[in-house]
Amino acid sequence: MTEAAPFLPPTTQEVVFLLLGAVAVGSALLVVTTKQLVHAALWLVLCFGALAGGYLVLTAEFVAWVQVLIYVGAVVVLLLFGIMLTRAPIGRSADLDSGNRVVAAVVALATAAVLVTVVIDGFRTAYAPLKPGEGAAGELGASVFSTWVLPFEALSVLLLAALIGAIVLSRTDIRGAPPSAGEAGGDPAPAEGPGGP
Amino acid sequence: MHIVYPAVVSALLFSIGVYGVLARRNTILVLMSVELMLNAVNINLVAFDMWLADVLHSGQVLTLFIIVIAAAEVGLGLAIVLALFRNRQSVDLDRLRALAEPADPATTADGDNGAGGDNGARADDHQPAGLDTVTSPQLTARGNGASDQGDGVGRPGHPARRGGNA
Numbered sequence: 023m024t025e026a027a028p029f030l031p032p033t034t035q036e037v038v039f040l041l042l043g044a045v046a047v048g049s050a051l052l053v054v055t056t057k058q059l060v061h062a063a064l065w066l067v068l069c070f071g072a073l074a075g076g077y078l079v080l081t082a083e084f085v086a087w088v089q090v091l092i093y094v095g096a097v098v099v100l101l102l103f104g105i106m107l108t109r110a111p112i113g114r115s116a117d118l119d120s121g122n123r124v125v126a127a128v129v130a131l132a133t134a135a136v137l138v139t140v141v142i143d144g145f146r147t148a149y150a151p152l153k154p155g156e157g158a159a160g161e162l163g164a165s166v167f168s169t170w171v172l173p174f175e176a177l178s179v180l181l182l183a184a185l186i187g188a189i190v191l192s193r194t195d196i197r198g199a200p201p202s203a204g205e206a207g208g209d210p211a212p213a214e215g216p217g218g219p
Numbered sequence: 220m221h222i223v224y225p226a227v228v229s230a231l232l233f234s235i236g237v238y239g240v241l242a243r244r245n246t247i248l249v250l251m252s253v254e255l256m257l258n259a260v261n262i263n264l265v266a267f268d269m270w271l272a273d274v275l276h277s278g279q280v281l282t283l284f285i286i287v288i289a290a291a292e293v294g295l296g297l298a299i300v301l302a303l304f305r306n307r308q309s310v311d312l313d314r315l316r317a318l319a320e321p322a323d324p325a326t327t328a329d330g331d332n333g334a335g336g337d338n339g340a341r342a343d344d345h346q347p348a349g350l351d352t353v354t355s356p357q358l359t360a361r362g363n364g365a366s367d368q369g370d371g372v373g374r375p376g377h378p379a380r381r382g383g384n385a
Contacts, residue, residue, distance in 0.1 A: 026221070035220055038346065043228035050232055050255050056240035059248070066251055073258055082265045085282050097254060104247045104297040108304045119242050120313050126241030134234035141226040148222035150270040150355050157279050165276040176286055178226050184291035191298035194305070
């Protein structure tokens with residue numbers, strides 16, 4: 023936790039980080055304003071990639087590669103699957119924004135104003151000297167498996183629960199309890215199972 | 220590296236995510252905006268981990284945990300969205316008002332019944348496409364084998380079951 027004179031001329035690291043941050047913020051703006059659903063997912067790739075570059079500049083190498091692997095690799099592919107499976111139109115669609123767009127813009131601008139002013143006011147002189155290797159896989163792994171091993175295991179249980187939940191939610195042939203017992207003599211009710219979507 | 224720069228980038232990303240959550244109608248776009256907000260938090264965690272020179276690396280480890288939780292959240296969220304799409308043929312958040320409070324207590328009878336009936340009709344409209352193809356062979360088979368009375372009993376049974384499923 024070190025301090026430095028506020029607003030020095032930015033170093034090369036800071037310039038690179040600011041450029042990556044500008045790319046990230048710009049593509050995030052395009053994610054929330056584009057009229058084409060698939061393009062939103064692709065701009066999200068650019069945003070996450072720029073953020074991974076920002077992590078690299080901040081010497082958090084392992085987090086950067088995890089970001090590339092999980093966000094760019096898995097989450098965006100999942101989102102694209104979702105877009106395709108909900109039969110979204112490929113071209114422009116006019117009704118991606120709801121009616122409260124203006125209110126949302128006002129709220130977002132107010133949030134941005136408050137956060138940016140508070141952050142600039144509070145951390146004007148905060149300066150972190152960056153040493154390479156701070157976030158390498160070795161250091162981080164030692165930390166995860168010594169100090170943070172209990173949350174790590176809890177997280178694996180959470181992943182298992184999410185896996186089972188996603189399977190149960192997306193399979194159509196798993197029904198709840200039968201609605202009533204009086205249908206025993208009726209026609210074969212579960213016939214609609216494999217019909218699915 | 221001045222901490223102000225990552226913090227400002229993070230604040231801007233978070234506000235963009237807020238805008239996306241509030242302004243978008245498509246459920247998947249809302250999920251994307253939630254991801255933007257989570258990433259804003261991640262930048263903050265990494266930057267402040269560097270600033271505090273944390274020996275335990277709690278910021279970066281928490282970032283990894285958030286990434287994992289976000290992946291699980293997207294998986295579950297998309298499963299819910301797909302189940303929704305299967306039942307309603309729509310992922311439009313403005314039209315999914317079946318669980319909403321009635322807007323105005325004075326017009327509760329009008330608005331609630333109207334909305335409920337609308338949603339019910341919409342949900343039922345989709346079911347018969349699947350059910351009719353299933354039940355029509357049964358009806359024809361029953362028409363061949365059974366009497367008219369059996370057919371008459373059988374038909375009212377289907378809307379009841381249909382309501383239970385929908």
